[in-house]
Amino acid sequence: MSASLVVFFKEVRENLRDKRTLINALVTGPLIAPLMFVMIMNVVISRQLNQAEAPLELPVIGASNAPNLLEALRQQGFDPQPPVADPIAAVRKRDAAAVLRIPTDFGKSWDKGDPAQVEVYYDSSRRDLQQPVKRLTDMLERYSRLNGAMRLVARGLSPALARPVVVDQRDQSTPRSRAGALFSILPYFFVLTVFIGGMYLAIDLTAGERERQSLEPLFANPVPRWRILLGKIGAICLFSVSSLLICVTAFTVAGRLIPTEKLGMDLGLGPAFALEVVVLMLPLVLLIAALQTLVAAFSRSYREAQTYLGILMVVPALPSVLLSVTPVKTASWMYTVPLLSQQVGITELLMGGSLTAAQVATCLLCGFLVAALMLAVTARVYGSERLAISA
Amino acid sequence: MIQVENLHKAFGEIQAVDGVSFTARDGEITGLLGPNGAGKTTSLRMLYTLMRPDVGRVLVDGIDSATDSLAVRKRLGVLPDARGLYKHLTARENIDYFARLQGVPTDEGARRREALIEVLEMRDFADRHAEGYSQGQRVKTAIARALIHDPKNVLLDEPTNGLDVMATRRMRQFMRDLRAEGRCVLFSSHIMQEVAQLCDRIVVIARGRVVADESPDALRLQTGESNLEEAFVKIIGSGEGLAA
Numbered sequence: 001m002s003a004s005l006v007v008f009f010k011e012v013r014e015n016l017r018d019k020r021t022l023i024n025a026l027v028t029g030p031l032i033a034p035l036m037f038v039m040i041m042n043v044v045i046s047r048q049l050n051q052a053e054a055p056l057e058l059p060v061i062g063a064s065n066a067p068n069l070l071e072a073l074r075q076q077g078f079d080p081q082p083p084v085a086d087p088i089a090a091v092r093k094r095d096a097a098a099v100l101r102i103p104t105d106f107g108k109s110w111d112k113g114d115p116a117q118v119e120v121y122y123d124s125s126r127r128d129l130q131q132p133v134k135r136l137t138d139m140l141e142r143y144s145r146l147n148g149a150m151r152l153v154a155r156g157l158s159p160a161l162a163r164p165v166v167v168d169q170r171d172q173s174t175p176r177s178r179a180g181a182l183f184s185i186l187p188y189f190f191v192l193t194v195f196i197g198g199m200y201l202a203i204d205l206t207a208g209e210r211e212r213q214s215l216e217p218l219f220a221n222p223v224p225r226w227r228i229l230l231g232k233i234g235a236i237c238l239f240s241v242s243s244l245l246i247c248v249t250a251f252t253v254a255g256r257l258i259p260t261e262k263l264g265m266d267l268g269l270g271p272a273f274a275l276e277v278v279v280l281m282l283p284l285v286l287l288i289a290a291l292q293t294l295v296a297a298f299s300r301s302y303r304e305a306q307t308y309l310g311i312l313m314v315v316p317a318l319p320s321v322l323l324s325v326t327p328v329k330t331a332s333w334m335y336t337v338p339l340l341s342q343q344v345g346i347t348e349l350l351m352g353g354s355l356t357a358a359q360v361a362t363c364l365l366c367g368f369l370v371a372a373l374m375l376a377v378t379a380r381v382y383g384s385e386r387l388a389i390s391a
Numbered sequence: 392m393i394q395v396e397n398l399h400k401a402f403g404e405i406q407a408v409d410g411v412s413f414t415a416r417d418g419e420i421t422g423l424l425g426p427n428g429a430g431k432t433t434s435l436r437m438l439y440t441l442m443r444p445d446v447g448r449v450l451v452d453g454i455d456s457a458t459d460s461l462a463v464r465k466r467l468g469v470l471p472d473a474r475g476l477y478k479h480l481t482a483r484e485n486i487d488y489f490a491r492l493q494g495v496p497t498d499e500g501a502r503r504r505e506a507l508i509e510v511l512e513m514r515d516f517a518d519r520h521a522e523g524y525s526q527g528q529r530v531k532t533a534i535a536r537a538l539i540h541d542p543k544n545v546l547l548d549e550p551t552n553g554l555d556v557m558a559t560r561r562m563r564q565f566m567r568d569l570r571a572e573g574r575c576v577l578f579s580s581h582i583m584q585e586v587a588q589l590c591d592r593i594v595v596i597a598r599g600r601v602v603a604d605e606s607p608d609a610l611r612l613q614t615g616e617s618n619l620e621e622a623f624v625k626i627i628g629s630g631e632g633l634a635a
Contacts, residue, residue, distance in 0.1 A: 006491040010477075017479040017520075213475030217533065220439050220471060221492040222464040385442050388473075 007231025029196035197243025202292030283367020
């Protein structure tokens, strides 16, 4: 049996006996992400549904100054709350999403036919509170338009005169593409799972072995170090692929638990999607295993390796975050960059699109090329004298 | 047989080994004696090719470690300073792992493993996971896995370090057995009595250099001291870092 296989089987066998590694690779890593995902999605969906249907409850200052306006708002689903003393403080402290203030001279201006002013206090930096603010301003706008039209009619003019341009908004998003926009963070979860699935093994097989002083006797065997490295990388890949498979399976199950149909969306997390994700992720499995081993080889201790890899874990989130903050059109060169190619590829699949054979081939080819380079660098570091010395 | 010629090794500014030469013959026990930090472990590490010497060379059974390090490692059984075991594997599995890496055929490996378990008195714990082994049990397992491929040359870095009196006595007897089997046994120690008792040849290292390379009797003669302890102190220049 080749030395690499000997190392591979020994590492797999030993780590199958390590509860902590097992729990991390097969439970925590793959399952936390789908669970978090389901929880977040349920909160998001139920909040959106609630906000759209529930009565809009906001404090009103000076309600008695415009009883007709208030009545009209009530009919649109507005539920005025008792006034607050300081509307600015109330909005800043998030006591209220918005505060409506009606000045005392509202009635006077209204009767004269002058523009009557109302004030809406809100904080636009609170993105989660945009919905109630928009609902309130829409209600006020509607009331204003209606009364404007009535005034024109009373003077014998057509209300259409006051609206020279009419905007008819035609939203081209499909239920699936809306789901995709919402779930552009999903590819990161897959990368994260691969990362966590192999992380403890990667640390243990290099930094851990050195710390436990078993690396030096291991290297005294007549086996080239790169063969030992290959066996170890193989074991790491096996664990991270297992994590990925569990994670993808969990996502297909979770896809059914999310009440996306309430939003008129369809996630399409079926078996075909799962298979394509796994194929796209394969180069990253090798790349991450080599990278983690490299970091573990450079670290002076188990703890140091843990710290570095914890920081490194954030890196795969960058494409996801960048693309969700500043969405750019997918260009073909993106399939040549590992991590980015998985991001755009999986997002494309989520949006209901499909990948061409050339795109998949580019992703795999470039991914494995970079992984091979990383492996070569790691093998070089593995060959260094200092690697085995623990004390 | 192990021939060491003019080894040099520096770590940055520090010259850890500064011209070490000696020969360890088959059927003899050769002791590397020196205070802590004298360069014993670094010298041994160059012998089993974990490190490359800056200058000098190592021949094991005539094979140059620089040109064919794998062949050299095949002929060596090594108990390094670091003797960590795999704690989720039993002693038997730890030994088997090294047997496979050494390329020992399965049935021969099993036979040798059981023989070593017998000789080293490991039966009681051989099927327990290595987590929770005593120091003595760890050293025994480390020695068994180091010798699983029946090496002609045996390198032991401070083999009795951390062992109790009984275990130390057994370890010394085991080294005599290895000599009786015609092997070349090279071990390092900072314990003078041990070296004096066991060795056919003593190589004294201090500050990275060989300061004496003699039989125990010749050492006594050379220094004019009847007491070996006094002889060592005289050779090394001070008793610091040595243990009686």
